[in-house]
Amino acid sequence: MSSSQTGYFVPQPSKWPLVGAVALFFIGLGAAFAVNQHSLGYWSIAVGAAILLYMLFGWFGDVIGESEGGRYGANVDLSFRWGMGWFIFSEVMFFGAFFGALFYLRAVSVPELGDMIHKMLWPDFNPVWPTAVAPNGTEPYSAMGPIGLPLINTILLLTSGLTLTVAHWGLVNNNRGQLKLFLLLTVALGFTFLGLQAYEYHHGWTEMNLTLASGVYGATFYLMTGFHGLHVMIGAIMLTVVLLRSVKGHFKPDHHFAFEAAAWYWHFVDVVWLILFVFVYWL
Missing domain, CATH: 1.20.120.80 (Cytochrome c oxidase, subunit III, four-helix bundle)
Structure with missing residues (x-):
């Protein structure tokens, strides 16, 4: 589809918001542990950051693909x-x-x-x-x-x-x-x-x-x-x-x-x- 199209593109249901929520859960949990000097705190933050990075690459990739595909x-x-x-x-x-x-x-x-x-x-x-x-x-x-x-x-x-x-x-x-x-x-x-x-x-x-x-x-x-x-x-x-x-x-x-x-x-x-x-x- 060209950029002059009159329709409206509706994307398929995406998993990325759920992945982002899981990432933020681990980051928040890790922050709470770290403040209370629990040994799992920084590990949980690292896991959350890794999941968040995975989400960013995946979600950005989907949106860029839709944009470059003319949708x-x-x-x-x-x-x-x-x-x-x-x-x-x-x-x-x-x-x-x-x-x-x-x-x-x-x-x-x-x-x-x-x-x-x-x-x-x-x-x-x-x-x-x-x-x-x-x-x-x-x-x-x-x-x-x-x-x-x-x-x-x-x-x-x-x-x-x-x-x-x-x-x-x-x-x-x-x-x-x-x-x-x-x-x-x-x-x-x-x-x-x-x-x-x-x-x-x-x-x-x-x-x-x-x-x-x-x-x-x-x-x-x-x-x-x-x-x-x-x-x-x-x-x-x-x-x-x-x-x-x-x-x-x-x-x-x-x-x-x-x-x-x-x-x-x-x-x-x-x-x-x-x-x-x-x-x-x-x-």
């Missing part, structure tokens, strides 16, 4: 766009909840705990951000500043958004060399970001005493930057698949929604990081 017409393409749009909107709400919690803590909870009424309960509490950790006996920690690795990672992500746009121009203009080169640069920048963030976490945990137990600052820092890092990893995997498909000659100048979907997601990740950089690292 996705104009109506399917439109539904894909709506679906990806709503998915990104749900991600906006996801991070919106995190930012809402951060703003509430900084603008309402922390100042309120330092007012005259609460001074009677916690006389040593200092209502500043980052919060102190002295009440539970934890050693003082250092807050993560914006200069250094966070600034470098910001530059990397902004640059990756530019290289991805140049790759898209190459695809639209049927310049396959430009497409593949700048896609490769985008993927490399994404994984470099992840490597530097892992190093930042290690530095903060071991040298700055910044842990999940470092008051509400430590909890919100790792929660928000960690979930963003997870999204960067997902986006980098998506772009890697798009790169491999581009090398194999997939996508046409007028028919390349998989590329567009990955690009939308990556630009969303870029915007979220800019907001994170300002409100988590800078202010």
Whole structure:
């Protein structure tokens, strides 16, 4: 079927959602075991990750085969766009909840705990951000500043958004060399970001005493930057698949929604990081 078809392709029942559910079960079970220092924890996570990888290869392969077989017409393409749009909107709400919690803590909870009424309960509490950790006996920690690795990672992500746009121009203009080169640069920048963030976490945990137990600052820092890092990893995997498909000659100048979907997601990740950089690292 051509991309101009008026019908709607309905795929056969798939086993992959069930396989994914089994993978997530093992990962969740392993995480619970690992937190409780059970020896089976990491083994269960490894099994779950292997099953998840099997699911990704299988499911991606089926969808790519359907796409290259011409089964996705104009109506399917439109539904894909709506679906990806709503998915990104749900991600906006996801991070919106995190930012809402951060703003509430900084603008309402922390100042309120330092007012005259609460001074009677916690006389040593200092209502500043980052919060102190002295009440539970934890050693003082250092807050993560914006200069250094966070600034470098910001530059990397902004640059990756530019290289991805140049790759898209190459695809639209049927310049396959430009497409593949700048896609490769985008993927490399994404994984470099992840490597530097892992190093930042290690530095903060071991040298700055910044842990999940470092008051509400430590909890919100790792929660928000960690979930963003997870999204960067997902986006980098998506772009890697798009790169491999581009090398194999997939996508046409007028028919390349998989590329567009990955690009939308990556630009969303870029915007979220800019907001994170300002409100988590800078202010």
